[in-house]
Amino acid sequence: MADYELKVGFSDEDLKTIYITGTNVIIAKPSMGGTPNVAWQVFRPMQANSLSWEENYGIYASTSEMVNGAQLNQLSSVPIPAAMNKLYTLQSNSLINGPASGGSPNALTLLNKYDQKPYMTVGLYQDANVNGTEIIGNALSAAGVMLNSTAAMTPFTTVYIWLQSQVKSNCVITNVTSPMTQLTFGGGTSNISIKYDASTGHFISAGKANILCEHIAALL
Numbered sequence: 001m002a003d004y005e006l007k008v009g010f011s012d013e014d015l016k017t018i019y020i021t022g023t024n025v026i027i028a029k030p031s032m033g034g035t036p037n038v039a040w041q042v043f044r045p046m047q048a049n050s051l052s053w054e055e056n057y058g059i060y061a062s063t064s065e066m067v068n069g070a071q072l073n074q075l076s077s078v079p080i081p082a083a084m085n086k087l088y089t090l091q092s093n094s095l096i097n098g099p100a101s102g103g104s105p106n107a108l109t110l111l112n113k114y115d116q117k118p119y120m121t122v123g124l125y126q127d128a129n130v131n132g133t134e135i136i137g138n139a140l141s142a143a144g145v146m147l148n149s150t151a152a153m154t155p156f157t158t159v160y161i162w163l164q165s166q167v168k169s170n171c172v173i174t175n176v177t178s179p180m181t182q183l184t185f186g187g188g189t190s191n192i193s194i195k196y197d198a199s200t201g202h203f204i205s206a207g208k209a210n211i212l213c214e215h216i217a218a219l220l
Contacts, residue, residue, distance in 0.1 A: 002052035002129065004185045006159065007193040009206055010045050014196050018045060022165045027051060028173070030156045031123075031141040035180075038072065038123065040140040042169040043130050053128040056081035057155050059110055060139060061090045062121045068174040069167075072121065072139040080127060082108050087150075090114045090122070104152035112145045119144045122151050138170040157186035161194070161203055 008025065010018070017023075025045045028036030041051060059078040064070045076096045078088055086099030089111045096110070103109040112120050123141035127134065145151045162180045167173055179201040183192050193206035 003055045003190060004157065005050060005052040005191045006161075006183065007191070007206070008045065008049040008051070008161070008203065009193070009195040010047055010049075011196070011198075012047070014198055015045065015047065017198070018163065023163050024165065024167060025049070026160075026162050026164050026167055026173070028160045029126075029140045030158050030160070032143060032153070035176075036140075036160050037172060037174055038139050038142050039167050039169055039171050039173045040126070040138055041128055041130055041135060042167055046131065049131055051128060051130050053126060055155070055157065057108060057124045057126050058082050058137070059088055059096070059108055059153070060123060060125050061094075061096065061110065061112075061114065062123075062139075062142075063117060064121050064142075064172070066121055066142060066144050066172060068172055070172045071168070072123070072142055072170050072172065074125075074137070074139075075120075077125070077137075080125075084108060087111060090120065092116070104150075107152040107154045109150060109152050110145070111150045112147055115147055117147075119146045121145075122153075124153050124155060135169070142172055157184070159183045159185060163196075163201070 027041040031037045058080040059082045060074040061076045083099040085103045087102040087109045088098035125139045160180045162178045181203040194203040195206045197204045
């Protein structure tokens with residue numbers, strides 16, 4: 001059973017506009033406590049959409065550049081679930097050793113010893129189920145880490161959602177062109193239902209959307 005589930009609804013009129021403009025739904029998570037820089041899940045929506053996931057993470061290392069649109073191809077990885085509070089080391093042979101003591105508290109930690117490049121792009125990845133399809137291994141964070149430096153990656157249960165065209169899953173995204181809606185899971189919140197609000201470009205609670213529709217109907 002998934003730890004968290006997000007349900008996203010669209011009206012028929014919204015879907016027509018989305019398909020005409022070639023727009024997709026973008027799901028991302030914060031990176032190092034800041035705004036997202038990786039498109040974790042990207043999909044063309046239907047009327048009723050469901051995204052679910054478990055709070056387990058893997059660690060990856062990539063030679064991909066930290067530029068907008070770059071696909072995060074994994075050179076090496078630690079399988080899910082990677083151990084919190086432990087240290088993993090990317091060796092010069094590209095293998096990742098660990099877990100060992102020396103990790104950062106409340107984080108997944110990777111020391112870069114790969115000396116074939118000035119820096120490596122490292123981050124977390126996480127599996128998900130999107131509208132009944134299992135999506136395995138998509139990155140959800142990315143950061144450049146120099147040789148002999150350590151990345152301490154703290155996972156977050158916060159999710160960002162927005163609409164945008166010409167964005168692919170598992171890619172760096174530094175140019176966000178639409179309003180982002182922040183959703184906070186955890187702390188007893190495991191299920192959130194939202195609906196797209198075309199008037200603002202944001203997503204609102206599905207409950208609020210139903211109340212608004214009932215209010216409008218009462219005035220007519």
